Amino acid sequence: MSHTRVSLCELPHLRTRHLTQIGGLMRPGTHRSPLLEFGKRFVISPPGFPTMLVTHDMDDVRELFANHDDFSIGQVLSRFSSHDMMFGKQTLIFLDGDEHRRERRLFAPPFQSKALRSYEDLMVEVVQRELPRWPIGEPFEFLKVGYDLAIGVLLGIVFGDVAPVRRDRLKQAVIRWFGEIESRGFLAVTLITPLIGGYTLPYPPLRRRQSEVDAVVIEEITARRAAPSDGHDPKDVLSRYVGTELDQHDDAALARNMRGILLGAYETTAITLGWIAAMLAGHPAAVAELDAAADACDRARLDAYLDAVVAETMRLRPVSPFTGRRALRNTVINGVHIPKGAIVIVPILLIHESPQHYQDPMVFRPERFLGERPNGQTWLTFGAGSHRCLGAQFALAEARILFRTVLEHRRIHTASGPIEPPRRYHTGLSPADNARITLLRR
Template identity: 70%
Template sequence: MQQISITLGDLPRLSNRRLGELGALIRPAADRTSLRALGSRFVVSPPGFPTMLITHEIDDVREVFTNTEDFSVGQLLSRVANHDRVFGRETLVFLEGEEHRRERRLFAPPFQNKALRSYEDMMVEVARRELPNWPVGEPVEFVGIGYDLALGVLLEVLFADVPAQRRDRLTQAINQWVGALQSVGFLVASLLTPLLGGYTPPYPPLSRGAAAVDAVIIEEIAARRAAPGGDHTDMLSRYVGTELDQHDDASLARNLRGILLGGYETTAITLGWIAVMLAAHPEALAELDAAVDSGDTPRLDAYLDAVIAETVRLRPVSGFTGRRAARDTDLNGVRIPKGAIVIVPILAIQESLAHYPDPLAFRPERFLTDRPDSYTFLTFGAGPHRCLGAQFALLESRILLRTILQSRRIAPLPGPIEPPRRFHTGISPAHNARITLLPR
């Protein structure tokens, strides 16, 4: 049967006067009654942005994530976000089709099954090394702890064999670059991007920081080329001087820097939310404590995995994502003109009663029996651009938390759950996940 097509103009529209209501899409447990009244698909046209379709329909979600010929993530990011400036156009997220598949094949193996198992001891070691630095018995910001842990782990995966002195310079350069990324100056440049039609004004501290990181990586690549062989085990060694050596040095450095950024802040924030959710849910904490005390590691791991899945369902780092139509196309009966944007409201879908019973309750048990579904559990995206580090981040969270919980307890913190930061496009704890660690 032929499907009847409608246009974006035929769908309900949220007027520009009511744009503020869209904030409910990235506020956990927000009241979305007025948006729901518009139906599962509605249109917005904020000044300076292309027309956007916001869809909660899972068939639409599947289509925009999997049909990468018609719906492009790179074109979306170039038009409304700062990614060109931060990552560079030749990095994975901007590529499509065969080129994207080829690059994923190059960069994915260190983040997949076989390699993952080989990182477990290293992750335990990183957590044990950091543990003595954290105060016990007084409040601590767990996102800060997460930053140290996530950076420590990623440096081991990417650059384990870099000599100590060069590695110190690399860490310093990374801190300088991340400082510029998080600065108010760059926030302003980023906010201007959509209004300037997709142009992020240059921000010199950022380009200086990025150049400093790349320079140290390029120096290490040169050192490895000058002395081939050696007993290297890190990710850099998979590329330099092997059949995978298909990038020039500057491009390899940019890609590795991009992976570092993709995996660093997201994981730190997620670790922070897990600590916040545990502190606010004594019954989940008690279950974990009992598993630790029993010495039954498989039981502890199974419950931790469920806690992590439930946390990222309710606190996905990105509350939404989207794609931009690369050409005129049709989305399950809706005509989408080239250049329009389709938004997938990750948080609202993951908080929907249609997909999760008692959706706002923190109930890790739901994931003890059911595996997350590809198109209603979207914290890591879906389809060919699904997060390259998803499995890695989940394993990393489990190993780090298991190691921490084996020598510390998280103190219960009754009262309202720490809210997300305001005026932030991501979902990150407003007080950097303030919890208290106690001795075990």
């Protein structure tokens, strides 16, 4: 921890010509970035943007994540993305301080260990339903499979048993909504947002699709209020709220939060599944270990190694390669004065690829996590502190269960060679070729 206080103006500042190199800290191979010559901290002040401190000093990072009251992640999302339009500013990720802590307590129970165990059968059923549709012996894009698996799991876990006519309407409404989010029109809006001060231009097609989803969800909420649970333990997220002590929102707010859970997990789940498939296809030794466990019907061994594969994949390919916080007031982290409105950026991927934290950091080596959970201070896939992703446990368990079910029925064809790169134009890390792999019969 630093005992000498410094201001941002005393730290190295990037010149305009260096700004194009920032992307090198957000893509695999961060150790090659020429920006590392500026040290573990440097400041950037692009015209029209807030002043930003970029730091991978771990004392800075720890203090930043431990400071629950002086920084906002929601303000960073609003300034650089269109998340506020997609989620709504009253959802959990945009709240700060006591309000955030209150909402987090309300929405945490469905993502804790006891609840997670109740979701496993549904996850297995989704894979078994989708698996016969996948080609055998020829390449296909596993990322697209990941999206199918993600929506199947999420609809079942968030909403559970919905009347058939409403279930079909809900699924189609959600698919149309996701489609609008991924449309070129909304992509253009998202790209413009940072350039005009964080203001997201109105996009009526997305608003219509969101309203369609909310309308069906509110119908379902109304139906459940009219017919309370029969006393059995609820299996889906919505039923864990309606009519319980956690039910402290009006129907519109509850529907909006259920929609936020869907969106928050949909793309990240699909992309993570895609990267796991791509990593395994390029690493025969890892697949050999999984095949040996699957052939021996040794589920404990299979699960243990899959947990390690998931953790290692998320280390090398975190869906979001950076995170940030915006100062709500003048404050200090680790001796650095952060003025109100300034943003602190943490390059997650740079930390994950650092030899200070991981031996041979560029090597895909699941064994580093065998029998050992990732270090929450240097493995930052889900962030850290009070804003650590609420669904982190869920995401880790889901990836293991889905891939275990796949591997109990199929083999992954492997070939040593380079792993496909991330998309060039994507704020996160998504497989450029949609994770093309070949599956064989087991």
